[in-house]
Amino acid sequence: MNIANYTSTVDDWERRATIRTRPRRLLENDDKLIYPLCRQPLVLTATFVEQCPQWRDFVLVQSFYKFINDVVIFETEIVDKTARNIAKNRFSVPFPFACRVDAMTVVVDEDYHALVALDFLQQTLDMTGVQPLDLPAHIELSRALPAAQAQAPAHLRDAVELIGVAIAENSVTHDVAAFSKDNSVKASIRGLMADHLFDEGRHAQFWTRLVQHYWQTASPADRDSIAHVLPIFLSHYLTNDLQKNFDLQLIEHLDISSSVRGALRDEVITLAFPITGQHPLMGNIINFLQHSGLLHTPSVTQALNDYLPVPA
Structure with a gap:
């Protein structure tokens, strides 16, 4: 990806962003659930x-x-x-x-x-x-980012933040999608989640493009340093302690x-859920790491070995 040739999506945002296109949603007083049982x-x-x-x-x-x-x-x-x-x-x-x-x-x-x-x-x-x-x-991400950044060299802390936010934006999008399709939940709340999903799909692509660019330009030493802190980030991000x-x-x-x-x-x-490759969010995270290029780096693959699916 050549970031110099980056094409803005602002025109698409003007046409489709929910802040531009959605009316206020009102909560129904019906017998549907306010939150999914699952x-x-x-x-x-x-x-x-x-x-x-x-x-x-x-x-x-x-x-x-x-x-x-x-x-x-x-x-x-x-x-x-x-x-x-x-x-x-x-x-x-x-x-x-x-x-x-x-x-x-x-x-x-x-x-x-x-x-x-x-x-x-x-x-x-x-x-x-x-x-x-x-x-x-706090949420898991607000603990995971500083924990990972604290273990990274000072000049890489913004890069770790970029990658951590991109991981979260890509994993939350799939989580929101399941919420928006649960017919046991009130229609207005499903609509709220569908609206959120509509914007988050664009955001996930945005963050992935930025990480792709960064990773292509990062030095081998910087890539290896970031690989070292990714398991620290995931151990905090995927924990169930707050819930x-x-x-x-x-x-x-x-x-x-x-x-x-x-x-x-x-x-x-x-x-x-155990914090392993079987965690429900790990499939989405692995997809992001593949698309952004991180998993093409041997040190990342090695660092995340415990989280990666076992080859058939």
């Missing part, structure tokens, strides 16, 4: 189904609040920051003006996604009367017996 395994555990199914909607509403909180952190504190620094030419990796214009469209999109998410939080609060519990101040802690907090707010509470805690602790 995304909150707590409500599917044997103990929950048998002992306290009456708490299902409360748990789903609180899980929706956490999801919205995660979106706002992801969009405004992480992706917005990286894209804005690129747009304002404050990034140590230089990009031409056309890239910087596209980066600013990402800033606008992400802040709009956060606005829509907060609007849905308020609509949900007004409709259900359920107040959000204390929501996490587990949130679920344990949720259990404490249920009006149930101490024995049922203990059984739910035990089941929640077993719900985490």
Whole structure:
């Protein structure tokens, strides 16, 4: 990829971006779910189904609040920051003006996604009367990036940030797609996710193009240094600790017996996916690493050996 020949997608953004084309979505007061059951395994555990199914909607509403909180952190504190620094030419990796214009469209999109998410939080609060519990101040990515950057040479910290954000943008797109197609969920929320997906598909391509360019121009020594910190990034990005802690907090707010509470805690602790190549996000991450060129570098392949699928 020759970044000097980069063609901006701003015209496509003007025609199709959801901030340009979508009306405000309103939450329906119907019997559909506010959050997919498959995304909150707590409500599917044997103990929950048998002992306290009456708490299902409360748990789903609180899980929706956490999801919205995660979106706002992801969009405004992480992706917005990286894209804005690129747009304002404050990034140590230089990009031409056309890239910087596209980066600013990402800033606008992400802040709009956060606005829509907060609007849905308020609509949900007004409709259900359920107040959000204390929501996490961090998401996995906001821990994974500084952990990886701390182990990288100072001159590579922006490059590590670029690659980490690109990994997240590519893996979240597929996650959002599954959410948008779940017919058990309220139509407005599926529409919200479909809108988000529409923009994120463009973002995923944008970040992949930038990483392709960076990786082609990086020195062999810099590539090897970044390869060394990728497992550190993935170990923090793919952890279930924040979700587990949130679920344990949720259990404490249920009006149930101490024995049922203990059984739910035990089941929640077993719900985490192992941080290996079998993790549900790893397929999307591996695809990104292939398309961006990172997996064509032997040191990256070696560093990520534990995450790669075993050849048939």
